[in-house]
Amino acid sequence: MTRIKICGITRSEDALACAQAGADAIGLVFYPPSPRHVVAAQAAEIARALPPFVTTVGLFVNPAAEQVEAVLNKVHLDVLQFHGDESPEFCAGFGVPYLKAIRVKAGVDLVQCAIRYQKAQGLLLDAYVEGTPGGTGQSFDWELIPAELSLPVILSGGLEPANVVDAIRRVRPWAVDVSSGVEESKGIKDVAKIAAFIEGVRKGCKPQGV
Numbered sequence: 064m065t066r067i068k069i070c071g072i073t074r075s076e077d078a079l080a081c082a083q084a085g086a087d088a089i090g091l092v093f094y095p096p097s098p099r100h101v102v103a104a105q106a107a108e109i110a111r112a113l114p115p116f117v118t119t120v121g122l123f124v125n126p127a128a129e130q131v132e133a134v135l136n137k138v139h140l141d142v143l144q145f146h147g148d149e150s151p152e153f154c155a156g157f158g159v160p161y162l163k164a165i166r167v168k169a170g171v172d173l174v175q176c177a178i179r180y181q182k183a184q185g186l187l188l189d190a191y192v193e194g195t196p197g198g199t200g201q202s203f204d205w206e207l208i209p210a211e212l213s214l215p216v217i218l219s220g221g222l223e224p225a226n227v228v229d230a231i232r233r234v235r236p237w238a239v240d241v242s243s244g245v246e247e248s249k250g251i252k253d254v255a256k257i258a259a260f261i262e263g264v265r266k267g268c269k270p271q272g273v
């Protein structure tokens with residue numbers, strides 16, 4: 064079954080709703096310009112509210128190493144997600160597994176990206192939108208994803224209940240990641256959309272016609 068990460072959680076009740084609906088991971092955004100930004104104390108409270116076996120992912124965009132260390136000292140994060148121009152050495156420097164986000168547009172060599180970030184747990188593929196590092200609700204052309212990559216693919220960018228079945232059937236990613244598509248407003252999740260999204264993932268994983 065394709066794993067599910069729901070990102071941009073700002074409230075403990077939303078984190079719990081994700082877990083209860085069957086999400087495998089939640090994402091906490093440590094990027095101050097984002098409308099989904101959380102401070103460390105808030106993130107620690109959200110992480111503590113989670114039941115066992117739900118992974119917490121911390122998202123950063125071109126952070127200073129001290130910023131990541133400061134968050135790690137206060138919040139239990141299982142995985143780091145780097146969404147900027149961080150080098151492989153920087154990403155690997157915290158002793159915590161990481162995902163590298165790549166903003167996909169025509170001409171991006173994803174095979175080379177997977178080789179460059181070979182120590183990552185996976186490549187998270189998001190839409191390239193000029194001037195915005197992510198969380199845009201925009202999707203990209205999934206045909207740009209090579210059939211074979213040396214890292215697991217986490218598909219993101221504009222996923223929502225209405226397109227996730229097709230996304231899974233076409234891309235067959237290791238995991239999907241959604242933020243805008245399950246929101247009621249920026250940073251506030253919609254429980255019905257989360258349930259519909261997860262149902263869509265399950266449907267997309269089944270053989271067609273079942």
Ligand SMILES: O=C(O)c1ccccc1N[C@@H]1O[C@H](COP(=O)(O)O)[C@@H](O)[C@H]1O
Nearest residue numbers: 070097196197198200220221241242243
């Ligand atoms: O969520 C944000 O505000 C954000 C800010 C900066 C970088 C990434 C961000 N979110 C991530 O973007 C992708 C796609 O999100 P969406 O579903 O299209 O809204 C996802 O990985 C979010 O975690």
